[in-house]
Every structure is written in structure tokens, then in C-alpha cells.
Amino acid sequence: MTSPAASIDITKDTLPKLTSLPIINIGPYLHDHDKAGRLCVSAALHAACLEYGFFYLDISEYVDPSEPEELTKLARQFFELPQEEKEKISLQHQDYARGYQRLKENVTNGKADNHEAIDFYRPVENPDKTKPLWGENQWPTAIPGFREKYERWIEKMKKLGVIVMEAMAVGLGCTPEEWEDFKSKIDDSFWVMRIIGYPPLPNAFDGFSCGAHRDYGCLTFLYTDPTKGALEVFLREPGLVIQATPGLPPGETVEEGTWIKADPIPGCVVCNIGDMWETWTNGLYRSTLHRVIHRGTNYRVSIPFFFEPNFDAVVQPLPAALRLQDGDSKVFDDYGLWHHDEEHKLAEKRYHPIVYGEFLKKKVGGNFAGSGGGKYS
Ligand SMILES: O=C(O)CCC(=O)C(=O)O
Ligand SMILES: [Fe+2]
Numbered sequence: 001m002t003s004p005a006a007s008i009d010i011t012k013d014t015l016p017k018l019t020s021l022p023i024i025n026i027g028p029y030l031h032d033h034d035k036a037g038r039l040c041v042s043a044a045l046h047a048a049c050l051e052y053g054f055f056y057l058d059i060s061e062y063v064d065p066s067e068p069e070e071l072t073k074l075a076r077q078f079f080e081l082p083q084e085e086k087e088k089i090s091l092q093h094q095d096y097a098r099g100y101q102r103l104k105e106n107v108t109n110g111k112a113d114n115h116e117a118i119d120f121y122r123p124v125e126n127p128d129k130t131k132p133l134w135g136e137n138q139w140p141t142a143i144p145g146f147r148e149k150y151e152r153w154i155e156k157m158k159k160l161g162v163i164v165m166e167a168m169a170v171g172l173g174c175t176p177e178e179w180e181d182f183k184s185k186i187d188d189s190f191w192v193m194r195i196i197g198y199p200p201l202p203n204a205f206d207g208f209s210c211g212a213h214r215d216y217g218c219l220t221f222l223y224t225d226p227t228k229g230a231l232e233v234f235l236r237e238p239g240l241v242i243q244a245t246p247g248l249p250p251g252e253t254v255e256e257g258t259w260i261k262a263d264p265i266p267g268c269v270v271c272n273i274g275d276m277w278e279t280w281t282n283g284l285y286r287s288t289l290h291r292v293i294h295r296g297t298n299y300r301v302s303i304p305f306f307f308e309p310n311f312d313a314v315v316q317p318l319p320a321a322l323r324l325q326d327g328d329s330k331v332f333d334d335y336g337l338w339h340h341d342e343e344h345k346l347a348e349k350r351y352h353p354i355v356y357g358e359f360l361k362k363k364v365g366g367n368f369a370g371s372g373g374g375k376y377s
Pocket of ligand 1: 194196210215222224230231290291292302303304
């Protein structure tokens with residue numbers, strides 16, 4: 001194989017973990033000529049996904065910082081509106097997924113999250129709000145420019161999603177033909193965008209700003225205002241057993257590892273992979289726990305864009321990932337050199353195929369309908 005993934009020997013046990021996430025500049029993938037630069041980016045993405053499932057993506061060559069800054073201003077204007085005005089676009093007027101959710105309406109791991117938000121999904125043909133996820137997006141009308149500016153951002157993030165997916169496919173060792181097939185699963189992304197507002201956590205609050213969860217999709221591009229100390233990422237560190245952590249998903253009261261802060265870095269979005277990448281890589285890349293604890297005094301705004309597979313995409317382990325895991329096919333020849341035995345079986349698939357839309361319906365269907373659900377429950 002000729003991919004960077006194959007030529008770099010990254011073994012999880014030998015590299016020390018950084019205490020802050022790696023920064024990867026997507027720039028070379030924006031320029032046609034920079035082949036060597038692209039390979040470096042792909043190798044860095046592969047290493048970051050093996051080790052952390054999280055990284056900073058430097059997009060300063062792709063977006064002007066004034067653009068997302070303007071979005072956070074618009075978001076603040078919305079969250080400052082009287083509650084009745086915000087409720088006009090409540091998700092209860094639609095499919096219970098698209099629209100505004102009031103403070104503490106979202107529940108993660110059984111506890112109310114101390115945030116409010118507006119959720120948008122890819123628009124669908126023939127919307128029908130009685131069908132799960134099939135309603136219409138609800139845009140605030142009281143704030144001039146809101147919809148146009150956010151729609152411009154959505155277009156940019158969708159394009160960025162395809163660019164980063166290609167860079168990651170190369171890093172994983174996909175052939176160009178395999179990438180074409182893979183691309184057909186993500187080229188009409190059933191994206192989600194959330195605009196989240198976090199008041200400071202009250203001292204006695206029994207819960208989090210956003211409880212510990214893994215994102216369930218493909219790639220998250222998280223833009224946040226400059227607030228520090230809020231987002232935390234769980235770094236798995238085998239052997240390092242931390243105390244039981246309240247608020248972890250059920251059955252995960254103790255994890256081996258540590259929480260690190262992922263403060264915003266100018267020019268970057270925080271990027272993480274979700275459960276779909278875990279399936280595509282047959283568990284080689286893991287979807288990583290994260291949470292938000294905002295104890296500052298300000299009102300924090302974040303705008304995660306979730307670049308997801310196509311609604312009808314079948315998601316299953318990719319051949320490139322199975323090749324990387326195929327310990328069995330590395331056989332020694334008569335000279336003691338190992339080579340791939342093409343007739344040997346690839347690694348066994350440990351993840352079952354999933355139709356993304358079906359999986360998504362199970363995740364969000366019925367949430368917020370007074371049933372105490374939530375995006376991450
Ligand atoms: O607001 C943040 O920093 C993170 C939000 C998040 O993890 C999510 O919406 O999935
Ligand atoms: Fe998340």
C-alpha cells in the first residue's frame with residue numbers, strides 16, 4: 001500500500017499523549033498543487049483519530065474569522081429575546097427535532113443540560129412534521145440577516161466536510177476507487193447544525209452544561225466564542241483510573257483516563273469524529289466522550305455543525321480499515337520478511353452495517369416530546 005497510514009507505524013502504546021489536542025491545518029487540501037502537504041495532513045488526521053478522536057482543525061485559509069464571529073452575535077441576539085418570542089419556533093411546532101429547545105429541555109444521561117439551543121437539519125423533500133425528522137427548519141424572523149448568514153455557513157461547512165472526509169480517507173489508506181465509493185455515502189450529508197446558548201452553571205445545579213456524550217454521526221466542526229474552560233474531552237489512558245465520574249453514559253461510571261480542556265484557538269474549529277467513523281474503521285478510530293462545564297460569568301455561545309452521512313447511506317467497516325487491522329495477513333516468507341498474503345482473510349468485521357437514517361431516527365425519535373429525552377440521551 002502507498003498511503004501514509006501504511007508507512008507510519010503509530011502504535012497506541014508507545015507514543016506519549018499530548019495534554020492538548022493536535023492542531024491540523026487543512027490548507028494543503030484547499031490548494032491543488034500541494035501533494036506532499038496533503039499527505040502530511042492525511043497522516044496527521046489518521047494519527048489524531050487513532051489517538052484522540054479529536055483535534056483542532058485550522059480553517060484560517062478557508063474562512064474569515066469575522067464570519068463565525070458575526071454568527072455568534074446573531075445567536076446572542078436570538079437568545080436575548082423574550083422567552084415567548086423564542087418559543088415561537090419551538091421544536092414542538094415541528095417534528096420535535098427542528099427548532100428551539102428551552103433551557104434544560106435537553107437531557108443527557110438522565111440529567112437536564114443547562115443550555116438552550118436551536119437545531120436545524122438538512123431540509124427534506126415533501127416535509128411532513130408528523131414523521132420523525134421530516135419537518136421543516138424554523139428560522140427566527142425577528143433578527144435581520146439571521147437565515148442568510150447561517151445558510152452561508154452551512155454551505156461552507158458542507159464543503160469542508162467533503163474535503164476533510166477525503167483527507168481522512170487518504171489517511172486511512174483508501175484507494176482512489178474506494179474513496180469514490182465512500183464519497184457516495186457522504187455527498188448529500190444529512191447534516192445537523194445547533195446554535196447553543198449556555199448561561200453559567202448555577203452553583204448547586206445537579207447536572208452539566210452539556211453532559212458527557214459521544215457524537216453519533218460522522219464529523220463535528222465546533223465553532224465557539226472565546227470562552228475558556230468550558231469544553232472538556234476525555235482522553236483514554238489505559239492504566240490511569242480516575243474516580244467515578246458522575247454524568248457518564250449508563251454503564252460507564254469509571255473510565256481509564258483523564259479529562260482535558262479544549263479551549264478555543266483562533267482560526268480553528270474543534271473537530272471530532274462520531275460513532276459512524278468508529279463503524280467505518282471497525283473500531284480503529286473511537287468516538288470520544290466530551291462534555292461542557294461552563295462555570296464562568298458570561299453567556300457562552302457555541303455553534304457545532306455535524307457533517308453526517310447521507311440519510312440512506314449504509315455505513316459499514318471500510319476495506320481500508322480492515323486491511324490495517326488484518327494482523328493475520330502479514331505472513332513471513334522463506335527469507336523471514338513479512339508481506340501481505342492476498343488470499344488471507346481480512347480482519348473480521350466487528351461492527352454491523354447501519355442505515356444512517358434509521359440509526360438517526362432511533363437516536364432522536366421521540367426526544368424532547370415531554371419524554372425527558374435529549375440529543376445525547
Ligand atoms: O458546546 C460545546 O462546546 C460542545 C457541544 C457538543 O458537544 C454537542 O453539541 O455535541
Ligand atoms: Fe458533542
